[in-house]
Amino acid sequence: MKNNNRQRQGTYTYVNGDEYVGELKNDLPNGKGIRTYSNGDKYVGEFKDGLKCGQGTYTFTSGEVYVGKFKDDRANGKGTYTDECGQKYIGEFKDGKTHGQGTLNYSDGGKYVGQWKDGSRHGQGTYTHPNKDIYIGEFKDNKYNGKGNYTFGYGPRWGDNHICEFRNNLPNGQGTYVCSNGDKYVGEWKDGKRHGQGTYTWANGKEEKGIFKKGDFEGRIN
Numbered sequence: 703m704k705n706n707n708r709q710r711q712g713t714y715t716y717v718n719g720d721e722y723v724g725e726l727k728n729d730l731p732n733g734k735g736i737r738t739y740s741n742g743d744k745y746v747g748e749f750k751d752g753l754k755c756g757q758g759t760y761t762f763t764s765g766e767v768y769v770g771k772f773k774d775d776r777a778n779g780k781g782t783y784t785d786e787c788g789q790k791y792i793g794e795f796k797d798g799k800t801h802g803q804g805t806l807n808y809s810d811g812g813k814y815v816g817q818w819k820d821g822s823r824h825g826q827g828t829y830t831h832p833n834k835d836i837y838i839g840e841f842k843d844n845k846y847n848g849k850g851n852y853t854f855g856y857g858p859r860w861g862d863n864h865i866c867e868f869r870n871n872l873p874n875g876q877g878t879y880v881c882s883n884g885d886k887y888v889g890e891w892k893d894g895k896r897h898g899q900g901t902y903t904w905a906n907g908k909e910e911k912g913i914f915k916k917g918d919f920e921g922r923i924n
Contacts, residue, residue: 709733714752724749747772770795785809793818808832816841833857839868846871866891881905889914899923 714722714731724735731737731749738744747758754760754772761767770781777783777795784790793804799821800806806814816827822844823829829837839850846852846868854862859882866877872894879887879896889900895917896902902910902919912922 716752722749796820831855892916 709725709727709732711724712726714726714729716722716737719740720737722731722735722737724731725733727733728751730752732751733749734747735749736744736746737749737754742763743761745754745758745760747754747760748756750756753775755774756772757770758772759767759769760772760777765786766784768777768781768783770777770783771779773779774797776798778797779795780793781795782790782792783795783800787809789807789809791800791804791806793800793806794802796802800818801820802818803816804818808814811832813830814823814827816823816829817825819825823841824843825841826839827841829841831837834855836853836855837846837850839846839852840848842848847870848868850866850868852864852866852868852873854860861882863880864873864877866873866879867875869875873891874893875891876889877891884905885903887896887900887902889896889902890898892898896914897916898914899912900914902914910919910922913920
């Protein structure tokens, strides 16, 4: 009688036409092997009961590559994902998505280091723009949302620093903006502009305190 419980080398054909070559147990891929998908994708690594499980490399026909841990046929755990443009993520995955702590190096030179949730930047993180502007703070749904610190690293506002509440990438709420020349604004913001009650202090000590609207000073408070 044939004993299929013992580990052996062999081939396995999935119902969708994918082909597997490697170690088998109970007539299913178990151990190390290679699965070639009908669409041209390829996985080289470890299997358990026919599913990707353990360390492996998944190469897409488009040129994308994932190297790391798998569980239940999906990327789960620590891994590295590189897309066809050279963009690279190194960090944690959950159910095939970036989730947990990770670093994404963008193809345009930008870089994000921080927390992820369900494939999006979410939680505490640092994003360095290609022009060297830096945002350090809270993210939600892939955008600046929450408390953050934005420092300009290029252009006419080089060295300026903005500590504020952000909503959908723009300053909204209470915040402090310090210019590199010594000027300073402390007050309310809306959609990226000074809006509401605030105080603007010039480097020479002159002060303008009152109501701002869409970035302009409207008048003093009596």
